[in-house]
Amino acid sequence: MLKRKSLLIISALILMLSVLVSACGGANNATNSKTSTNTPAETEAPAPTEAPVAEYRSFDTTKGAVQIPVKPLRIVTDYYGGELLSVGANVVGVEPSAFDNPFIAEQLKDAADVGAPINVEKVLELKPDLIVVMYDESYESLSKIAPTLYLPYGTASDIYESVRLFGDIVGDKEKAEQFITAYDQKAKEGRERLKGIVDENTTVGIFELTDKGEIWMFGENSGRSGQAVYNALGLKIPDSIKKQVDANGGFFQLSKEALPEYAADYMFMTVYDPEKKGEAIKQLTDLAVWKGLDAVKNNQYFENDFDTFYRYDPLAISGQVDLIVDMLIARADENKK
Structure with a gap:
């Protein structure tokens, strides 16, 4: 009788031990499942890539200082297409007669005609980050779309001033100097x-x-x-x-x-x-x-x-x-x- 009671006690102990082992295993499995799920709140996931914030600087004009992008990426202009292209700018919109200019027509093949006088609605569609105009009829409206520089005719007196001015505007003074060097060499060869x-x-x-x-x-x-x-x-x-x-x-x-x-x-x-x-x-x-x-x-x-x-x-x-x-x-x- 005693022997039978001992066996019952041992069996009960074994059963309890099995339950404990099972419970521990379940806890471990739950922990492992939780780790592999990698929810943002429970893991150190890498920070999402953020779009670079555009840098701005001050540019003085006859209408006062204007905050313009350090490196503008999409420029709309009326009559300064050739000046901007000479220093490598991306001109996305320009007045219609520019497309008849044989020296820049090819470079403008993907640009839009923004009309003359410049059409504010067309400019808005192009999403420029800089606008450069010779005429200021729509200056206030354009300024609400993007930073706008008003440069009246005669702002630059010759090719050297012009190239350096626009090289400064687009943030590439080095390209301006490269253009001037090449131009001077061409002139020398021509002479x-x-x-x-x-x-x-x-x-x-x-x-x-x-x-x-x-x-x-x-x-x-x-x-x-x-x-x-x-x-x-x-x-x-x-x-x-x-x-x-x-x-x-x-x-x-x-x-x-x-x-x-x-x-x-x-x-x-x-x-x-x-x-x-x-x-x-x-x-x-x-x-x-x-x-x-x-x-x-x-x-x-x-x-x-x-x-x-x-x-x-x-x-x-x-x-x-x-x-x-x-x-x-x-x-x-x-x-x-």
């Missing part, structure tokens, strides 16, 4: 190519004829290839022209009868004729006063495409250097025959 072709005392006049028959003359820094002709290639501006352009802000209008007073050995004429009628240029070239000009008689008159030579952004000026040199060399070869 070398013209040695023996154009004498250093030879004069060059830059003219424009409008579809209304108006004649304008331009100096060193007013577009129509002036910077390429006079500054980069060092060709000479007649004293009579220089006096007038300096006194009238870089360009002036003259009558057809006054053409001989502003004659030059070479004449470059851009023709503004948007409807391609050809009437104004025919009326001019039929005049006796025109036919009597030395540049015309000596076959040293050049009629130039408006879209190509009207432009004065850095990329256009750089391209015009090559075009002018090629034109002068080709004409000299032609005149030798």
Whole structure:
């Protein structure tokens, strides 16, 4: 009887021990399951990657200081497409005539036409982080979309000031200096190519004829290839022209009868004729006063495409250097025959 009681006690102890072991195992399994679930509150999960916060800096304008991105990524402009592209900016929107600029058209193939005057709704759709405008009609509305810089015409006086200004704006002064170095080298090579072709005392006049028959003359820094002709290639501006352009802000209008007073050995004429009628240029070239000009008689008159030579952004000026040199060399070869 005692033996049987002992067996019962031992069996009970074994049963209790089994229950305890099972309970401990269940607790361990629960702990392991909890660890593998890795809920955020119970584990040290890595911090989520955050989008970088854009850095801003102050930029002084005629409208006061503006906080602009240190490195703008999406820029909308009206008339500064070429200036921005010359320093590697991402131009996502620009005024319509920029697409006719042969020097930047390819770089603008993915950009949007924002209208002229600039259309605020179109700009809003482009989500720019910087806007740069020459005209300020919609400045207040644009400023509500993104930091907006108003840079009126004439803010930069030449290609060097322009490139450095926009290199500063886009946060890449080094690229601006690289552009200038390349431009100076191109100008030097152009001058070398013209040695023996154009004498250093030879004069060059830059003219424009409008579809209304108006004649304008331009100096060193007013577009129509002036910077390429006079500054980069060092060709000479007649004293009579220089006096007038300096006194009238870089360009002036003259009558057809006054053409001989502003004659030059070479004449470059851009023709503004948007409807391609050809009437104004025919009326001019039929005049006796025109036919009597030395540049015309000596076959040293050049009629130039408006879209190509009207432009004065850095990329256009750089391209015009090559075009002018090629034109002068080709004409000299032609005149030798």
